[in-house]
Amino acid sequence: MTTVPTNDQPLLSIRDLKVHFDLGSADILDRAFRAASRGVVKAVDGVSMDIFPGETLGLVGESGCGKSTLGRAILRLTEPTSGQVIFRNQDLAHLSSRGLREQRRHLQIIFQDPYASLNPRMTIGQIVGEPLETFRLARGAAAEQRVKELLETVGLSQRYIKRYPHEFSGGQRQRIGIARALAVDPDFIVADEPISALDVSIQAQILNLLERLQEQKQLTYLFISHDLRAIRHVSDRAAVMYLGKLVEVADAKTIYDEPLMPYTKALISAVPVPDPQIEATRQRITLEGDVPSPINPPSGCRFHTRCPFAIEACSEVEPQLVEIKPAHYAACIRISPSEPHIEDVAPGAAPGLEISQKPDLT
Amino acid sequence: MSSTNRHLLEVNELRTYFETEDGVVKAVDGISFLLRRGETLGIVGESGSGKSVTNLSIIRLVPNPPGKIVSGEVIFDGQDILLLSPEQVRKIRGCRIAMIFQDPMTSLNPFLKISKQLMEVTQLHLGHSKGQAYEHAIKMLETVGIPDARTRVDNYPHEFSGGMRQRVMIAMALSCKPELLIADEPTTALDVTIQAQILELIKKLKQETGTSVILITHDLGVVAGMTDHVIVMYAGKIFEQAKTTELFARPGNPYTKGLLRSVPDPTAEQGKLYQIPGAPPDVSHLQPGCPFAPRCERAEEICRREFPPFVELTSDHHSLCHFAQEVFAASGSPEGTRA
Secondary structure, rough: OOOOOOOOOEEEEEEEEEEEEEEOOHHHHHHHOOOOOOOOOEEEEEEEEEEOOOOEEEEEEEOOOOHHHHHHHHOOOOOEEEEEEEEEOOOHHHOOHHHHHHHOEEEEEEEEOOOOOOOOOOOOOHHHHHHHOHHHHHHHEEEHHHHHHHHHEEEEEEEHHHHHHHHHOOHHHHHHHHHHHHHHOEEEEEEEHHHHHHHHHHHHHHHHHHHHHHHOOOOEEEEEEEEHHHHHHHOEEEEEOOEEEEEEEEEHHHHOOOOOOOHHHHHHHOOOOOOHHHHHHHOOOOOOOOOOOOOOOOOOOEEEEOOOOOHHHHHOOOOEEEEEOEEEOOOOOOOEEOOOOOOHHHOOOOOHHHHHOOOOOO | OOOOOOEEEEEEEEEEEEEEOOOOEEEEEEEEEEEEEOEEEEEEOOOOHHHHHHHHHHOOOOOOOOOOEEEEEEOOOOEEEOOOOHHHHHEEEOOOEEEEEEOOOOHHHOOOHHHHHHHHHHHHOOOOOHHHHHHHHHHHHHHHHOOHHHHHHHOEEEEEHHHHHHHHHHHHHHHHOOOEEEEEEOOOOOOOEEEEEEEHHHHHHHHHHEEEEEEOOHHHHHHHOOOEEEEEEEOEEEEEEEEEHHHOOOOOHHHHHHHHHHHOOOOOOOOOOOOOOOOOOHHHHHOOOOOOOOOOOOOOHHHHOOOOOOOOEEEEEEEOOOOHHHHHHHHHOHHHHHH
């Protein structure tokens, strides 16, 4: 594990990033008569955060919360609707395609499904070598040499260079995907659920590989996962996302050991622990109901429909991400820096209400 | 139903092979276990370990060809299921033995209303009339916690979320009050908060009905919280079987030990995660000797040469390993289990 960065200059700053998907009109007649769109999915709805050089920021949430869309929007694999992604004093969200291409060299992604993310008609050598060619970093024998080195780096034999993806297991394919991402010597990698599709014994191998590479190459990761155990293990800081918004950001250990948000608490409590003694005795907070649809997310705090602590005001006021404890941010009107523990807050009280009603305090 | 035999299910030396272009795949190769009434048995293993095929064999759903149950016995309440005629099996399947599968979307028919799919089960097995079956379907949906069951019963599967669909599957499985419920990765496709809901539901219904459960999963955390006994499978074999509490506290097999150590422990300090090297073997080309030997840190010459014995460590704890006693003894020491 790398140490938490002391450098205060973030590598990447995300400011009020939004990604909305317009569902469009139902059919051609509707469009002809200019009927209202069927709705807008607010997949990412105003996310701001900083990622510091050399750190791993874990992004956790349930399916549909927008975590993958956020990761993709940073690299503009999905076009952001508004907001900024500042990388080395340039706003990636508003760069021209040529300017973006230059910057993409420094920002890469590893995908979840190692079966779908490798072209089945290309050899491993072509797959890993393609970025070298695209960015004119090496060609011919030099490129082949570089590909061989990359394969060794991720723990694959150089002999595999002429083989096709179907000849490899899931874990090996994920290594190939990692080698491809490393080919251009990036500074920042979005790892989008890199271990979810893998067997338990292979997951540990890939996590260790990612950590080793981070140390060797001073990489910065945005590690996206629904698995809190993995997030806690690899991340320096963690951010919890719910329906397009960040609801809690803190040191990964702190977020796991002393979560402030009712949602985070429920999420942690839902993770089964591989220890029968703990499982037999611990009290589980079971959330009622499903994640609401992001098309018409609940008003106010989006979690209020499932929150055991919700009060009237929660459905009216949209909570802001506030620094409740040093370097520990949470978005809940029922807690405040002076009253950080929701269990101790008087019934019906909302000490954080005032802070959230004042805009732009974060 | 005879209440004299304590064991609801007894599987003896079950072998299920698949004929493939690559040769014979011994997906399940000599599995034996017992399931007591009212007990929950967990079967853990990685993909390709044979855990799902074991259970398809129990309910005679192995696709044939290419699959074939080569030998063995599956004694359910005194009857060997493998000797029954297809008609007799059909009477047991879905009624006395029910199943829930991993993907609740593909296991429901997208063209039929939920009501129709739930009614089919009780009309067939319990001889319900249409009216009775409809009322029963609503009652079952209420049991599994679907709000507003009376209107929801006439919805189509796509109108339900993943968690709700899995609840429908459970309602269907429990319609005939089965004696045995086989749940094959029932929560793998679901989010953690929904997983917690479904596991709680299975636990609650099990307590109420006294159904025995076989829970197949790759998640050791799920096993820890849900089961009484555990079987660990690898390459078509049982590598270890024990009481759940004992297996986690004192594993007697290097593979189990490795699996337990490779799960990140949120309560422990971060360090390098333990990893089992290599990948699960190709079961169509197994070498002689122990199938785990190439990945095992304890392996010696004998492991690569001779197939390991199934060692009895205690009366209720067995391990397939040449060094089972030694591994078991080491696990008992304070630093043994979690390095």
